[in-house]
Amino acid sequence: MTLLVPCYIWPREFGVIKHSMFVSVEPKLEPIDHSDCTILLVEDNESLANAMSGLLRLYGFKVLQARNAAEAFQISACFEGIIHFLLIDAVLPQVSGIDLAGLLVTQRPEVQLIFMSGYTEEELCRNGLLAPGFTFIQKPASIQTIVSHIKARMSFQAALVTRH
Secondary structure, three states: OOEEEEEEEOOOOOOOOOEEEEEEEOOOOOOOOOOOOEEEEEOOOHHHHHHHHHHHHHOOOEEEEEOOHHHHHHHHHHOOOOOOEEEEEOOOOOOOHHHHHHHHHHHOOOOEEEEEEOOOHHHHHHOOOOOOOOEEEEOOOOHHHHHHHHHHHHHHHHHHHHHO
16 A cells, blocks of 8 residues: 655744655555554644554554544544544644643553653753653654664563563
8 A cells, every 4th residue: 555645844943845746655564463452643734644543453453533632632532432642733722742641640550651842852851842752753754663663662561561
């Protein structure tokens, strides 16, 4: 299966899109079923969120999608199952990703947090938008990178449960 996903190239220092196109992506699917793992994806860029959701679903994950803090909080409040991961853009309009994560963790203490951003981890920590020690993915990131972070957290969590 070939997916066409938007690709944007721009000079980072100007923040202006210079060229956009679609690139062909051949996801390397794994035979592992992750359907028992639910991810709440919070990303304000709708085309990026749709692409990420679609690719994560191809890997077998159940994905709930929110564009902002209000939607994420509403989804979390209404969803009756376990949300295993919060995959969240660290920089969101109105409420930072770290603040939203704090609110959602009070609602769902079992959720694992993974932050992502186009800004570096150092920039986010320096500006108080991310605390050191959280799992962080620098954008742009391949779907394989994102899935490997999720699987690493799943393995770590399984190891903790096995020990107790």
